[in-house]
Amino acid sequence: MGKVSLSLRLGILSVLALWSLAGPALVTGADQAPQVPPLQVPIDQLDGVQRATVILDSYSYTPRHLIVQAGKPVELILTSITTITPHNFLLKSEAGGLSIERDVGSGDTVTVQFTPMKPGLYLFNCDKKLLFFPSHLEKGMEGLLEVR
Numbered sequence: 001m002g003k004v005s006l007s008l009r010l011g012i013l014s015v016l017a018l019w020s021l022a023g024p025a026l027v028t029g030a031d032q033a034p035q036v037p038p039l040q041v042p043i044d045q046l047d048g049v050q051r052a053t054v055i056l057d058s059y060s061y062t063p064r065h066l067i068v069q070a071g072k073p074v075e076l077i078l079t080s081i082t083t084i085t086p087h088n089f090l091l092k093s094e095a096g097g098l099s100i101e102r103d104v105g106s107g108d109t110v111t112v113q114f115t116p117m118k119p120g121l122y123l124f125n126c127d128k129k130l131l132f133f134p135s136h137l138e139k140g141m142e143g144l145l146e147v148r
């Protein structure tokens with residue numbers, strides 16, 4: 001009898017433990033998009049290019065964290081899925097020898113190529129802005145290129 005009630009109590013405890021783990025995640029999931037894990041950009045076996053597609057939406061890049069290797073060419077296929085709002089892709093770092101600035105109109109696909117030579121963390125963003133409204137960067141439209 002004592003054994004039964006102990007296992008019952010343990011059962012209730014484990015349900016509570018599971019709930020406390022799952023509860024916050026469910027609440028978080030309700031009001032924000034699921035996190036996309038960092039993308040280790042694959043190297044194309046045919047041409048040796050590190051190639052990835054980045055989706056531009058209002059106001060995000062997906063994936064927003066890309067990991068590439070230094071000294072090898074990178075090609076980003078910037079694909080806008082908006083119907084009206086234009087965006088852009090700015091990645092500038094004097095120290096990193098990178099200066100990329102490309103407009104991506106609504107529904108457009110633009111390809112950028114560059115070869116990062118210096119390992120580091122480089123932020124990219126969209127600086128489009130409509131009149132007195134906050135810029136897209138201020139609305140969270142930024143991402144991270146991690147060069148290893």
Ligand SMILES: [Cu+2]
Nearest residue numbers: 087126128136
């Ligand atoms: Cu934008």
